[in-house]
Amino acid sequence: MQALKDRILAEGRYLQNGILRVDSFINHQVDPELMDACGAEFARAFADCKADRILTAEISGIAPALMAARHLNLPVVYARKHKPVTMPDQVYFTVAPSHTKGNMVDLIVSPDYLPRGEKVLIIDDFLASGSTILGLVRLVQAAGAKLVGIGTLIEKSFEGGRKSLETLGVPVVSLVCIESMENGEFKFID
Numbered sequence: 001m002q003a004l005k006d007r008i009l010a011e012g013r014y015l016q017n018g019i020l021r022v023d024s025f026i027n028h029q030v031d032p033e034l035m036d037a038c039g040a041e042f043a044r045a046f047a048d049c050k051a052d053r054i055l056t057a058e059i060s061g062i063a064p065a066l067m068a069a070r071h072l073n074l075p076v077v078y079a080r081k082h083k084p085v086t087m088p089d090q091v092y093f094t095v096a097p098s099h100t101k102g103n104m105v106d107l108i109v110s111p112d113y114l115p116r117g118e119k120v121l122i123i124d125d126f127l128a129s130g131s132t133i134l135g136l137v138r139l140v141q142a143a144g145a146k147l148v149g150i151g152t153l154i155e156k157s158f159e160g161g162r163k164s165l166e167t168l169g170v171p172v173v174s175l176v177c178i179e180s181m182e183n184g185e186f187k188f189i190d
Contacts (some may be wrong), residue, residue, distance in 0.1 A: 001041050001175040003034060004153060005188060014181040018128065018159060026125055026153065027060035032067075038175055039067025042123060042151045045173045046072065049148040051121035053077055055114065055140065057096075057107060057132055064153050065123040074121075077114055079107035079139060088112070092142045096135030107135045109143070116144035127152040127174055130161030137168065154178065157189060 013021040025031040042064070054076045056065035062078055069076045083091065083106075092109045114120070120140045124133055133150060140147045147170050155162065155174035158181075165172050177189040 001038065003037055004176045007031070007034060008154070008176060008178075008186060012186065014184045014186075018156060018181075020126075020154065020156065020178070020181060022154070026063065030063045032063075035063045035067045036070075038064050038153055039069070039071045041175055042068035042173070043071030046121055046149050046151060046171070049121060049171070050119055051148050052118040053114075054121050054123050055079065055109070055136055056123050057136060060126075061124040064125060064151075068121075068123050068151065072121075075113075077109060079109050079136060081105050081107070083108050092139045094135045094138045094142070096132045097129075098132070107132075107139060109139050111143065114139065114143040114145055118143075118145045119148045120145045121149045121151065122147065123151045125153050127155040127161045127165075127172070128159040130164035133161070134164060149173070151175075156181075 007025050011024045015021050025034055053074050054065045054069045056078045058078050058081050065076045087110050094107050095104045098105045122136050149170050150172045152174045155177040157177050157179050178186055179189045180187045
């Protein structure tokens, strides 16, 4: 997606160790027009998957998931990192490593919002190692729901995450795929 690629080139910053800083338009400050365009692109890509809801991870996945849901007319559920007192005692729970935080993070979803048998589309900000997405997949499986697709704004192909998702048998769509970020220069795969 050219608009997203252009923003990465204009504002993205490589911070070493595979970290791409895009917080000026995706996850600290959000550009709603860009996220809406990304949501429309996800809606086109997943129009035939017949999802019942979208699942993402708190917090960076919420903006693209919400915009995709708007275009697909679906609810969004996000896996929380901390269990609030309003959540029931029995929850779906897993952990996943956070590349940017450098530790494990909790992913928690209430069974009220991830019903058995429903078709779930996962939308997130990044596909890097695939660990967070695989955590979301474990939540879908624990709920007895059916995974129907995975969409990410940015894939860092050099981290190999797509390979870890191949056995899932669902479409994996990345709006932008970065092959390398050496010396602060981005090389994209079209």
